Amino acid sequence: MTLAIEAELAPLKTNADGVVLVGKTRVTLDTVVAVFQQGVTAEEIVYRYPSLKLADVYATIAFYLNHQQEVExxxxxxxxxxxxxxxxxxxxxxxxxxxxxxxxxxxxxxxx
Incomplete structure (x- = not known):
């Protein structure tokens, strides 16, 4: 059995006001990055914002780490x-x- 590896897009979307939201929620990229920078883990972020999915938080953190300059x-x-x-x-x-x-x-x- 072989594992099919596919690149997935970050679970980010921009709303009509130009605000980047995470997953299918109203939680902003700003919020996730801010709490992550405070040392909060992905699991704790999901606990604080239960509408988020853990996989989406990890993907958002990965996106941030891979694109820090653009996100900043x-x-x-x-x-x-x-x-x-x-x-x-x-x-x-x-x-x-x-x-x-x-x-x-x-x-x-x-x-x-």
Missing amino acids: TYLKQRQQQAQEVRMMNQAKFDPQGLRDRLLTRKAEQEAC
Whole structure:
């Protein structure tokens, strides 16, 4: 009996927003790489994110290790995008201004 060896594609797909997801889940490549870099094992990752399959986590880690430069570039781009969105939201919805308005409203209600 001979073993048929075939290359399998990494279980990664990019959604409409450009976010890379693992397997048929909503768990991002960012998440798996981040916890892996913290020293979490594949088994622990599946325990934390039960929608993931163990084989998909191992394949994702292997993909990351084989393509570290590209994945790190992708992760940096994602961090920059998140920072830009955060800054836009803070400009639109000043958190301090919102807090002040809520405190004023609360004080007015307590005065009644």
